[in-house]
Each structure stands twice: as C-alpha cells, then as structure tokens.
Amino acid sequence: MAVKYWDIRNTKEPLKVQSNAHHHWVWTVKHNKLHDQLVITSSSDNNVKLWNVPSISSALNSKDTHADEERHTLNKRIAEDMLLKTYEEHADSVYAVVWGASSRWVFASLSYDGCLVINEVPKEYVETLNY
Numbered sequence: 742m743a744v745k746y747w748d749i750r751n752t753k754e755p756l757k758v759q760s761n762a763h764h765h766w767v768w769t770v771k772h773n774k775l776h777d778q779l780v781i782t783s784s785s786d787n788n789v790k791l792w793n794v795p796s797i798s799s800a801l802n803s804k805d806t807h808a809d810e811e812r813h814t815l816n817k818r819i820a821e822d823m824l825l826k827t828y829e830e831h832a833d834s835v836y837a838v839v840w841g842a843s844s845r846w847v848f849a850s851l852s853y854d855g856c857l858v859i860n861e862v863p864k865e866y867v868e869t870l871n872y
Contacts, residue, residue, distance in 0.1 A: 742767050744782055746797050756797050757822070763788065769838045772798075775845045776870050779825075779862065783835035789828040789850045791862065796822050825866060830858045 744762040745755040763784035773779040778798035782790045833854040841847035846862040861867075 742784065744770055744780075744792075746794065757794065759792070759794075759822075762790065762792075765834075768834070768836045771838055771840055771848075773840050773845060779866075779870070781838045781840070781848050781850075783838040783850055785834040787829070787831045787833060787835060787852070789831070789835055789838055789848075789858075789860070791825045791828070792823070793825050793866070794822050795820055826863055828858070828860050830860075831856055 742761075742763045742765060744759040744767055746757040746759075747755050762782060763786050765785035767782055767784045769781075769783045771781050773781075776798075778793055778795040780792040780794050782792065784790075828850070831850065831852040831854075833852045833856070835850050835852045837851040839849055841849065844861075846867050848860055848862075850858050850860070852858075862870075
C-alpha cells in the first residue's frame with residue numbers, strides 16, 4: 742500500500758507518493774512535530790516504519806554547515822527520502838502510532854491485540870538531526 746503526502750492548500754494531486762510503503766492497509770501516518778522530515782507509519786502488515794522525507798519537510802538544508810566531517814557525511818546520506826527502519830515487534834495489525842510528548846525521539850505503537858511497544862529513532866539519525 743502507498744503512503745501519500747498532501748498539501749491541503751492544493752488537493753489536486755499529492756506532493757509525494759511512497760509506493761509499496763507497506764504490504765497491507767496503512768492505518769496511521771504521523772510526522773515528528775520538531776523534525777517534520779521524520780514520519781512513522783503503521784499498518785495491518787504488523788509493522789511500524791520510520792521514514793525520512795526531507796523533500797516535503799520544512800527542515801533547513803544543512804549542507805556545509807557542520808565542521809564535523811563524519812556528521813556531514815551522514816547529513817548527505819539522509820538528505821534523500823528513504824526508509825530508515827522497519828520495526829517488527831508486533832504480532833497483529835498496528836492501528837496506532839504516536840510521537841512521545843516528553844522526548845522528540847521516542848514513539849509508541851499499539852496493535853489490535855493490545856500490545857504497546859515503545860521505540861526510539863536510531864541514535865545515528867538523532868545525532869544528525871540534533872541541531
């Protein structure tokens with residue numbers, strides 16, 4: 742199933758379509774309020790996926806602003822729209838995901854069988870986005 746990103750000011754066509762985002766129905770799509778290029782999705786395929794979608798975010802383009810060579814390399818690597826990680830802890834359809842209120846890097850997912858899973862954005866991406 743695809744995930745479509747829309748600009749509600751222009752609803753004629755989506756800004757972006759991520760084809761084959763999941764293998765079954767997508768139930769929830771949530772962006773991170775502080776780093777809106779980070780998006781989590783949940784699906785009936787029992788998976789939660791963490792996406793990096795800078796092409797449609799308000800994130801500043803940070804090319805050449807960091808002195809640290811390693812950090813600059815990682816910035817270039819995640820400057821593309823891509824799947825960062827698939828979380829496969831659930832045994833049933835995942836109907837809800839939400840970003841944490843006390844930490845911008847933590848999110849929770851809830852599946853049909855009542856299983857609640859807490860996860861984090863991988864450390865290597867946190868270090869890059871923590872500007």
